[in-house]
Amino acid sequence: MKKINGTFELPDFLTPEQKSDIVSAIKEGIPILVDGPQGPTGKTTLVTLLQDNGVQAYEKWECQTIVLNKFIKYQKHDRKENRKYRAEALYKCLRETYVDYREAKKTLEMVYAFVERDQSLLTRPYQE
Structure with missing residues (x-):
């Protein structure tokens, strides 16, 4: 991914907590998964903005979820x-x-x- 643009600003429709979470994820290099109810909530707008600025971001529908429900035998390490x-x-x-x-x-x-x-x-x- 390309380097983040110095003039990069997050949209005003995000809460301060959401902005803080995004900034933290960017600093730590953690991919961002955007989710929310179907409809015009800004999911695609936010993902496009982040991707255009070099951030690894996806909408939930773009990702495959794997659920592991069955416990496996845990082997203790010495x-x-x-x-x-x-x-x-x-x-x-x-x-x-x-x-x-x-x-x-x-x-x-x-x-x-x-x-x-x-x-x-x-x-x-x-x-x-």
């Missing part, structure tokens, strides 16, 4: 094994980055100690 796998992957990356093995090992130990203090780092999505 957190220690997961940590070990992530640590090994990080170590491999560091070995490729650092020429000096001792420097790579020291960096890995610092990262691993940091992760041990804050377990949520293992489940939190990566953010720059």
Whole structure:
């Protein structure tokens, strides 16, 4: 999709909350699905405006909905094994980055100690 135009303005028929939701979705790169009752509510107008300005937006009728109602068996993951796998992957990356093995090992130990203090780092999505 193209970059958002600097003069891009949302229509006045949107509420402040709707405008805020749209701005948040645009900033986070989340596609927008516009829905509402059949009739002239501005759905097509809004989607066209968003798409013309490089935003990934669709009306509900343009999308396929898949409903999953049946529960599936959930397999628990071994957190220690997961940590070990992530640590090994990080170590491999560091070995490729650092020429000096001792420097790579020291960096890995610092990262691993940091992760041990804050377990949520293992489940939190990566953010720059």
